[in-house]
Amino acid sequence: xxxxxxxxxxxxxxxxxxxxxxxxxxxxxxxxxxxxxxxxxxxxxxxxxxxxxxxxxxxxxxxxxxxxxxxxxxxxxxxxxxxxxxxxxxxxxxxxxxxxxxxxxxxxxxxxxxxxxxxxxxxxxxxxxxxxxxxxxxxxxxxxxxxxxxxxxxxxxxxxxxxxxxxxxxxxxxxxxxxxxxxxxxxxxxxxxxxxxxxxxxxxxxxxxxxxxxxxxxxxxxxxxxxxxxxxxxxxxxxxxxxxxxxxxxxxxxxxxxxxxxxxxxxxxxxxxxxxxxxxxxxxxxxxxxxxxxxxxxxxxxxxxxxxxxxxxxxxxx
Amino acid sequence: xxxxxxxxxxxxxxxxxxxxxxxxxxxxxxxxxxxxxxxxxxxxxxxxxxxxxxxxxxxxxxxxxxxxxxxxxxxxxxxxxxxxxxxxxxxxxxxxxxxxxxxxxxxxxxxxxxxxxxxxxxxxxxxxxxxxxxxxxxxxxxxxxxxxxxxxxxxxxxxxxxxxxxxxxxxxxxxxxxxxxxxxxxxxxxxxxxxxxxxxxxxxxxxxxxxxxxxxxxxxxxxxxxxxxxxxxxxxxxxxxxxxxxxxxxxxxxxxxxxxxxxxxxxxxxxxxxxxxxxxxxxxxxxxxxxxxxxxxxxxxxxxxxxxxxxxxxxxxxxxxxxxxxxxxxxxxxxxxxx
Numbered sequence: 001x002x003x004x005x006x007x008x009x010x011x012x013x014x015x016x017x018x019x020x021x022x023x024x025x026x027x028x029x030x031x032x033x034x035x036x037x038x039x040x041x042x043x044x045x046x047x048x049x050x051x052x053x054x055x056x057x058x059x060x061x062x063x064x065x066x067x068x069x070x071x072x073x074x075x076x077x078x079x080x081x082x083x084x085x086x087x088x089x090x091x092x093x094x095x096x097x098x099x100x101x102x103x104x105x106x107x108x109x110x111x112x113x114x115x116x117x118x119x120x121x122x123x124x125x126x127x128x129x130x131x132x133x134x135x136x137x138x139x140x141x142x143x144x145x146x147x148x149x150x151x152x153x154x155x156x157x158x159x160x161x162x163x164x165x166x167x168x169x170x171x172x173x174x175x176x177x178x179x180x181x182x183x184x185x186x187x188x189x190x191x192x193x194x195x196x197x198x199x200x201x202x203x204x205x206x207x208x209x210x211x212x213x214x215x216x217x218x219x220x221x222x223x224x225x226x227x228x229x230x231x232x233x234x235x236x237x238x239x240x241x242x243x244x245x246x247x248x249x250x251x252x253x254x255x256x257x258x259x260x261x262x263x264x265x266x267x268x269x270x271x272x273x274x275x276x277x278x279x280x281x282x283x284x285x286x287x288x289x290x291x292x293x294x295x296x297x298x299x300x301x302x303x304x305x306x307x308x309x310x311x312x313x314x315x316x317x318x
Numbered sequence: 319x320x321x322x323x324x325x326x327x328x329x330x331x332x333x334x335x336x337x338x339x340x341x342x343x344x345x346x347x348x349x350x351x352x353x354x355x356x357x358x359x360x361x362x363x364x365x366x367x368x369x370x371x372x373x374x375x376x377x378x379x380x381x382x383x384x385x386x387x388x389x390x391x392x393x394x395x396x397x398x399x400x401x402x403x404x405x406x407x408x409x410x411x412x413x414x415x416x417x418x419x420x421x422x423x424x425x426x427x428x429x430x431x432x433x434x435x436x437x438x439x440x441x442x443x444x445x446x447x448x449x450x451x452x453x454x455x456x457x458x459x460x461x462x463x464x465x466x467x468x469x470x471x472x473x474x475x476x477x478x479x480x481x482x483x484x485x486x487x488x489x490x491x492x493x494x495x496x497x498x499x500x501x502x503x504x505x506x507x508x509x510x511x512x513x514x515x516x517x518x519x520x521x522x523x524x525x526x527x528x529x530x531x532x533x534x535x536x537x538x539x540x541x542x543x544x545x546x547x548x549x550x551x552x553x554x555x556x557x558x559x560x561x562x563x564x565x566x567x568x569x570x571x572x573x574x575x576x577x578x579x580x581x582x583x584x585x586x587x588x589x590x591x592x593x594x595x596x597x598x599x600x601x602x603x604x605x606x607x608x609x610x611x612x613x614x615x616x617x618x619x620x621x622x623x624x625x626x627x628x629x630x631x632x633x634x635x636x637x638x639x640x641x642x643x644x645x646x647x648x649x650x651x652x653x654x655x656x657x
Contacts, residue, residue: 120541125431152547162538165560175546224542231546 059091060305062295065282068095071235071265072117076131079109079116081124086112089131090291092284094235099257099266101276101297104286104312110269113286114237116140117267118154119147136234155228155264157238161220163212163227168204171212171223175231190230198226199256218249225256229264236260238268242275254279273313277301285309337632345626347619352394356626359395362591364611364620366392394623396630398591402509402601403631406583407576409513409597410520415569417517418524423554425525426532438529445522453585456515457507461586464514465506469598473504486596502596507588510597515582520572527568527646531561567645574638578631580605604631 070093079087087109094100102110112121119140121127133140140150152175163171170177172194173187181187191208195201200222204215212223221241228236238257242250250272257266257279270276276283276297283300285293285308293300293309304310342349348356370378371388379386421441425434477483490499535557543553558565588600589610602610604627615621 118545120545123541123544148547148549151545154545156541156545158538158542158545160538162536162542164539164542164556174543178543178546178548178552227546237545 059291060293060295061092062293062299062305064296064299065093065095065294068093068098070094071096071135072267073134074113074117074131075133077113077116077133078130079112079121080126080128080130082126086289087116088289090286091131092291092294094265094267095282096265097262098281099261099268099279100282100284101280102267102269102284102286103271103273103276104292106271107288108286109289110286111239114239114267114269117235117237118151118156120151120156122147152231153234155231155233155236157221157224157228157236157241159240160244161217161224163215163220163223165211165213167209168212168215168223169208172226172230174227194226194230195223197229197260198222199252199259200226216249218245218252221245221249221253222256225253225260229260233264235265235267238266240269240271243271250275273315285312287312338629341625341629341632345622345629348394348622348626351619352623356394356396356623357400357630358397359393360397360593361393361395362398362607363393364615364617366390392617392619394619394626396604396623396627398593399602399604399607399627400630401593402587403577403603403605405597406509406512406516406587406601406603407573409509410516410576411569411573413514413517414521414524414572418521418568418572419528419558419565421521421525422528422532423557425529426557427550427554438526441522441525443522444518445526449519449579449581452515452519453582456511456582456586460514461506461511463506464511465504469504469506469510486598489594489596489599502594502598504598505588505600507586507600508596508598509587509601512583512587512601512603513597515586516576516579519579519582520575523575524568524572527571528561528565531564531568531646532557535560564646567642567647570638570642570645574635574642577603577638578605578635580609584609604628 072094074090074092074094077087077090078085090109090113102113104110115121116129116133117135117140129141135150135154138145138150164174166174169187169191172191173181176187176190192201192205195204200219203219204223212220215223221244225236225241242253245253254275257268260266261281268280280297282295283297284291285300285304285306287308293304293306295305300309301313304313310316352359367390368387369390371386373379425437429437473487477487487502488499489502490497492498539560540553540557543556548556583603584606587603587606589602589606590600591602591607592599594601608624608628608631611620612624615624
């Protein structure tokens with residue numbers, strides 16, 4: 001694993017890493033430009049927006065979130081790809097057992113944020129982080145953390161279904177295989193439970209040993225969910241899981257998300273506003289690498305507190 | 319100009335056809351004389367042999383106080399050289415494949431961007447070294463090293479394993495009615511050395527192709543395994559699995575090169591037309607046989623038999639190459655398009 005990241009509360013892991021103080025001016029400048037653009041575009045009255053904080057460069061987090069117990073705590077998290085900053089001081093808590101969506105226009109950093117949670121961004125060269133991100137009390141970016149174990153607790157579903165070129169059965173039990181599990185009955189049991197959990201069992205129970213590549217796109221995506229569930233994670237990270245699927249397959253995945261809710265904490269990135277409205281409890285709106293507003297989904301759609309949120313939710317931009 | 323290009327393409331095809339035709343014609347006397355037994359006989363004797371004639375009971379026949387002699391015609395069988403080619407090539411693969419895949423994984427996953435170019439160049443440069451240079455290095459450096467240190471070392475390290483001593487370090491010879499077991503002399507000019515030299519020579523091609531193949535593994539596959547908590551090795555293993563058919567093609571191309579390689583192997587394999595189970599016994603490959611004997615072949619049947627060996631070698635390389643190409647280009651393209 002590349003260790004080019006650093007945590008704010010730990011010592012620098014590489015001499016060349018810049019400390020948190022090294023680029024103090026970056027974020028405010030960009031934030032101001034966002035602020036400025038927003039003002040130029042949105043002069044008209046916004047009756048219900050009077051409660052908006054004066055300074056739009058800080059995140060507006062609704063009070064409802066204070067009553068939730070967080071699983072993943074993101075605190076002042078910034079991320080750089082080389083010299084380019086992709087995330088600006090993001091702070092949000094992902095509530096336990098709930099479905100939280102991240103919305104925002106393309107390139108706003110939602111996927112980057114999602115992939116920071118299970119440290120998948122480690123694969124990219126020259127990635128550097130600041131601030132902290134905690135899971136279950138552990139600092140995800142601390143030097144001592146076992147990234148392999150971390151990823152086992154944080155299942156991930158990708159934009160495009162990515163079944164492995166092996167049988168359906170082997171796909172589902174892959175997380176157990178890499179742990180060295182060999183007992184047939186255990187594997188079979190987990191396979192059935194996971195496939196049932198992903199609402200796929202009835203469709204594939206007679207062809208478990210056929211290649212997973214022969215399934216439809218929607219089935220493949222549910223297979224990937226089953227595979228993630230088989231590792232018995234706490235959190236499921238979903239990166240636009242329906243963007244490559246047709247409406248019927250999308251509906252099935254959305255139903256599935258509802259069923260998985262409660263048992264798992266789900267953090268989902270989506271471009272589909274209806275999907276966010278239908279399936280999630282909380283919604284975070286991101287724009288240009290900043291978390292603008294974060295609150296209960298219903299409130300975010302009906303009475304957002306930021307102009308940019310309202311603009312985006314109502315389809316005026318993005 | 320398009321016509322010129324067409325003529326060029328056609329002439330290449332014609333050359334291959336002509337090569338096959340000429341070799342087949344030249345090999346025809348041998349094909350007629352020995353048929354399929356050419357492939358299965360291990361008797362390679364270019365000269366006539368005068369031996370005492372024996373009667374039905376095995377007694378030497380004596381007439382008028384003189385031993386009656388009979389003349390045995392020359393005989394040709396390609397089994398020892400087919401065996402030598404197969405074993406030295408397989409040995410080469412055993413040494414080269416893990417190294418090549420490891421290097422390819424390093425280049426794709428670990429190598430700092432700044433170094434990729436120079437490391438790749440150095441590996442591909444190995445392919446440009448003339449094979450005679452490898453042969454001389456093998457003869458003057460590798461062979462003495464193996465003879466004096468590595469082979470004795472292997473013998474003392476491995477011979478306690480049941481069966482290994484009998485297989486690798488001892489040979490049984492029939493002397494009349496007696497069976498004599500003796501130690502295999504470690505000469506440093508043997509199948510093992512040949513395999514090592516071939517391994518170095520096929521390393522670049524397998525590395526270069528498997529690097530390109532592994533680079534084309536979709537990101538989603540690699541991230542998919544990592545996100546499930548796979549270690550670096552586990553996700554690398556999945557990369558290899560994902561591109562297994564194309565990698566198999568790369569191995570086949572390496573095999574084609576190893577089996578046809580001539581100069582270097584001729585210098586280190588010991589050039590002994592025999593089938594011995596020991597990897598430390600001298601042997602002969604098809605190509606080294608041709609290099610050794612073609613200039614001195616005086617009889618028609620000898621030349622013709624050598625041509626048949628060449629024909630077998632050509633057909634074998636053709637098959638390896640066609641299969642490899644089909645796997646690397648055809649199937650490889652299909653799997654990456656499907657993903």
